[in-house]
Amino acid sequence: MNGALLRSLTPSVLGILVRRGADFAAAEDAVQDALVEAVRVWPDDMPRDPKGWLVTVAWRRFLDATRADVSRRRREDRIDDEPAPGPVPATDDTLQLYFLCAHPSLTPSSAVALTLRAVGGLTTRQIAQAYLVPEATMAQRISRAKRTVSGARFDRPGDVATVLRTLYLVFNEGYSGDVDLAAEAIRLTRQLAAAIDHPEVAGLLALMLLHHARRAARTAPDGSLVPLAEQDRGRWDTGTIAEGIGILQTALSRDRLGEFQAQAAIAALHADAPTAEETDWVQIVEWYDELAALTDSPVVRLNRAVAVGEADGPRAGLAALADLDDALPRHTAAAAYLHERDGDLVVAAGLYADAARKATNLAERAHLTRQAARLNGRPELLGSRGADPRPSCS
Secondary structure, eight states: OOOOHHHHHHHHHHHHHHHHHOHHHHHHHHHHHHHHHHHHTTTSSOOOOHHHHHHHHHHHHHHHHHSSSSOOHHHHHHHHHHOOOSSSSOOOHHHHHHHHHOOSOOOOOHHHIIIIIIOOOHHHHHHHHHHTHHHHHHHHHHHHHHHEEEEOOOOOOOOOOHHHHEEEEEHHHHETEEEEHHHHHHHHHHHHHOOOOOOOHHHHHHHHHHTEEEEEEGGGSOOOOOOOOGOOOGGGOOOHHHHHHHHHHHHTTTTTOHHHHHHHHHHHHHOOOOOOOOHHHHHHHHHHHHHHHHHHOHHHHHHHHHHHHHHHHHHHHHHHHHOOOOTSSTTHHHHHHHHHHHHHHHHHHHHHHHHHHHHSHHHHHHHHHHHHHHHTTTTTGTTTTOOOOOOOOO
C-alpha cells in the first residue's frame, strides 16, 4: 500500500467534497472512511484512477451518513445530485484547505492538529503519538476544530502568514512516535509552494531544508545536544543545503523580504561556513537587524545580541543583551556564554547553572549543566560532551 499516495490525495479529495456542498466536518470524516477502505482494497485491486476512486467512495460515505439525520426531501435531493462515476474535476482546492485548517478562530495547537489530519492525511492516533497525548484527547481537539471551521466559507481568501506559522509549529516539533513531523512539515510546505507563488512560502521551505540538513549532526550517540559550532559538518546533507540556498536566492531576488526569508538567510550563512570560525558573523548581524525590523521580536533581539558578541566581541554582545528583559527564554544562557567569552568564568558558571534550572527541555538542561560543571572543575558531570560553551540552539 502506497501511504504517501493516499496522503498526497487527501486534501484534493476533501476539497472536492466540500466544494460539492458537504459540511467540512462530515466531509473529513467521509474522506477518512474512504482512506480506510483504500487500505483494505487497493493491495488486491488498485484502481486506475486512485483520486476518482477516493472521491466516489468518500461521497457515498458522506451520503450514507447524511441519510441518518436529514429530511426525506433533502436526502432525495442529494441522491439525485450524486455525480456520475468518472474523472474528477481538475480543480485543486488544496490551498483553500490550508487556509481553512489555519483559520484565525482556531488555537495554534488545534490548527496544527487539523492541518496534519485534513491536509497531511495522518490518523488521529499518529498525531496523538507525535504530540505525546492520549488518542481520545487528540480526537476531541480535532473534533472541536472541525466544528469551528465548518461554517467558514470555503472560497474565502486566506491568510498565508497564519498558514506558514502553523507549518513552522509542525516543523519545530521534530520527531516522536512513528511520524517524522519535521519531514511532514517539509512535505506540506512543498505542497503549499506548488499551489501558491509566494516568496515567504519559499522562504519557509528554504529555512526548513537548511535546518533539516543539519539534523544528523545535532545529537551525539548518547542523545546529548551538539552545539552548532561543534557539529561535524561532514554529516550535514550538502544536497539539501544546496536546494535550500537555491530556493532562498530565488525568493530574495523578488525583493519582497519577509521574516522567513530573513531567518533562512541566517541559516544559509551558518550552512555555508566551512568551519565555525569562518562564519560571517558581521553579515549575520545585518540579517538580524532586518529580521528585528520585520518582527520587533525580543527573541530575535536576543539572538542578535549573541551574534553581536561574535562579530564585535563579548562586551558588545553583553551591552546589547542588557537592553532586553532577563525573563526571556535563553537570556540567562546567552549571558553565561558571553560572560565566559569575556573571561568572567565565576559569573558564567553561576549563570549556566541558573539557565539549566530554567530550561524546559531536558536535552538543553543537560547541556547547560555540563557547561556549569566544566567551569566549576567537575569533570564527573561532563559526560561525553562539554567542550564547546556556545548556546545549544542549533
